[in-house]
Amino acid sequence: MPSALFLTPAPARSANGEADGKSPAAAIDRVETYLNSVKTLSARFLQVDAAGNVSHGQLYLRRPGRLRFEYDAPSPLLLVADGVWLIMHDKELDQVNRFPLYQTPLGVLVDDPVNLRENIEVVEVKESPGILRLKMIDPDLPDEGWIGITFTEPPMLLRQWQIKDAQGGVTALSLTDIRVNRKLDPELFVFNDPAPFHE
Secondary structure, eight states, rough: OSOOOOOOOOOOOSSOOOOBBOOOOHHHHHHHHHHOOSSSEEEEEEEOOTTTTEEEEEEEEEETTEEEEOOTTTTTEEEEESSSEEEEEEEETTTTEEEGGGGTTTHHHHHHHOOOSSSEEEEEEEEEETEEEEEOOOTTTTGGGEEEEEEEETTTTEEEEEEEOSSSEEEEEEEEEEEESSSOOOGGGOOOOOOOOOO
């Protein structure tokens, strides 16, 4: 994380079939409504990368465009999205990398408004009792991977996302201790380059 999968604006096509007699379009509507109601979110996360490495940490999200992933030690990583860039800081190597936020899979979660019909292609909708899963791709780069998002309901709550990259590796991130629409310190989403780093 971040993955090589890039999601760029494109018209959505149809999701596959009906799920338990429910309309995929209705499920997408529910997800859009829920995500647009989430102005802030904080949670503990557990991440398992493609190599099976496990990391823990704290996630902060504020729409539009703000994210912070504070990885617990011994991981040296910190990810901050400031509304424009997704910034990855490896404190051990003292390296900083920037990626355009809305060209990463995470951009869809913090867009304002979230629109799953214009920005991406929902290719799969799966519903089972209490669980709703969407799988999405960039229709212009269908071989570059996908992002899958899992919700529990009712009430709807974001629980997990998975990102598959162009090499076939899957990174999964699961959320616990989720708190929605509570005030977050704006400084969480500010990144200051560490000295002596210079662009």
